Amino acid sequence: MSQTATRVYDELRGEILGGRCTPGARLREEELAERFGVSRTPVREALRRLEADGLAVVTPRRGAEVVRWRDEDIAELVELRALLEGQAARRAATGGGVDLVALTELCDRMEEHAGAEGRAADEITRLNLELHRAVHRASGRLLPDLLVRLIDVPVVRRTFHAYSETELRRSFAQHRELIEAIATGDGDWAAAVMHAHIRAAGATLRAGREPDPR
Numbered sequence: 001m002s003q004t005a006t007r008v009y010d011e012l013r014g015e016i017l018g019g020r021c022t023p024g025a026r027l028r029e030e031e032l033a034e035r036f037g038v039s040r041t042p043v044r045e046a047l048r049r050l051e052a053d054g055l056a057v058v059t060p061r062r063g064a065e066v067v068r069w070r071d072e073d074i075a076e077l078v079e080l081r082a083l084l085e086g087q088a089a090r091r092a093a094t095g096g097g098v099d100l101v102a103l104t105e106l107c108d109r110m111e112e113h114a115g116a117e118g119r120a121a122d123e124i125t126r127l128n129l130e131l132h133r134a135v136h137r138a139s140g141r142l143l144p145d146l147l148v149r150l151i152d153v154p155v156v157r158r159t160f161h162a163y164s165e166t167e168l169r170r171s172f173a174q175h176r177e178l179i180e181a182i183a184t185g186d187g188d189w190a191a192a193v194m195h196a197h198i199r200a201a202g203a204t205l206r207a208g209r210e211p212d213p214r
Contacts, residue, residue: 005045008036012046016055016066017153018122019161027056027064054153069153071206078202081150085132085198086191088139088147093182093190098138100183106131107175114168121160124168128160131175135182135194159205167204171197 001009012032015021027050032043047064050056058064069077092098110127113120132151136144150156163171174197181190 001045001049002042004038005042005049008032008038008042009046009049011036012050013053013055016050021066023066023068025066027066029063074202074206077150077153077156078198078205081147081202082195082198084143084147084150085135086195088136088143089178089182089190089194090187091139091143092135093185094187095138095140096185098135098182100179103131103134103175103179103182106134107172107179110175111172114172121163125160128171135178159201162204162207167200170200174200 012021012027021027027047029040029043029047032046033040036043047056047058051058051064055067056064057067106127110124110131113123113127129151133144133148136147160168160171174193178190178193178197181193
């Protein structure tokens with residue numbers, strides 16, 4: 001992909017993941033080319049890359065739009081995350097390669113932001129992703145690559161925006177328990193905590209969604 005296409009891709013990807021481009025929003029080549037001051041060719045390249053990432057859908061003669069997440073898509077995503085992240089937590093606990101101090105510091109920083117105005121949901125989300133990725137990296141060579149596309153998607157990134165104060169505290173407590181399980185080397189415990197953590201997040205996400213258009 002050309003440097004120009006990469007620039008367009010990076011900008012659009014950030015807008016989609018950050019929620020500034022909403023599900024179903026049209027991504028028109030001509031408008032994007034004018035906005036970025038480029039020809040339509042790099043825009044087309046960027047849209048194809050977004051489609052490969054699962055962030056956009058490109059339809060011949062209709063153009064592109066930001067991917068829509070149906071209830072069944074989210075249910076499948078939660079099941080896959082629970083399965084794979086549970087296994088990642090198990091391996092992290094038994095492999096001994098986790099930086100427990102770094103994980104604890106991430107928990108501390110998330111909890112500090114919870115008291116800020118508006119709960120600083122974007123920063124909590126960033127720190128949460130960093131914590132999960134640290135667990136993934138400690139699980140081996142293949143799982144991190146499998147998991148990256150399951151957690152770095154708009155519906156996952158926006159989960160903390162839907163949390164109540166009680167749900168937020170529950171999530172933080174599960175992070176602490178996960179670290180304790182990893183520290184003791186108990187793979188079954190770590191996997192169980194991660195399973196519960198992912199499923200609880202999925203339940204909150206589904207509860208806060210508008211009904212699918214039919």
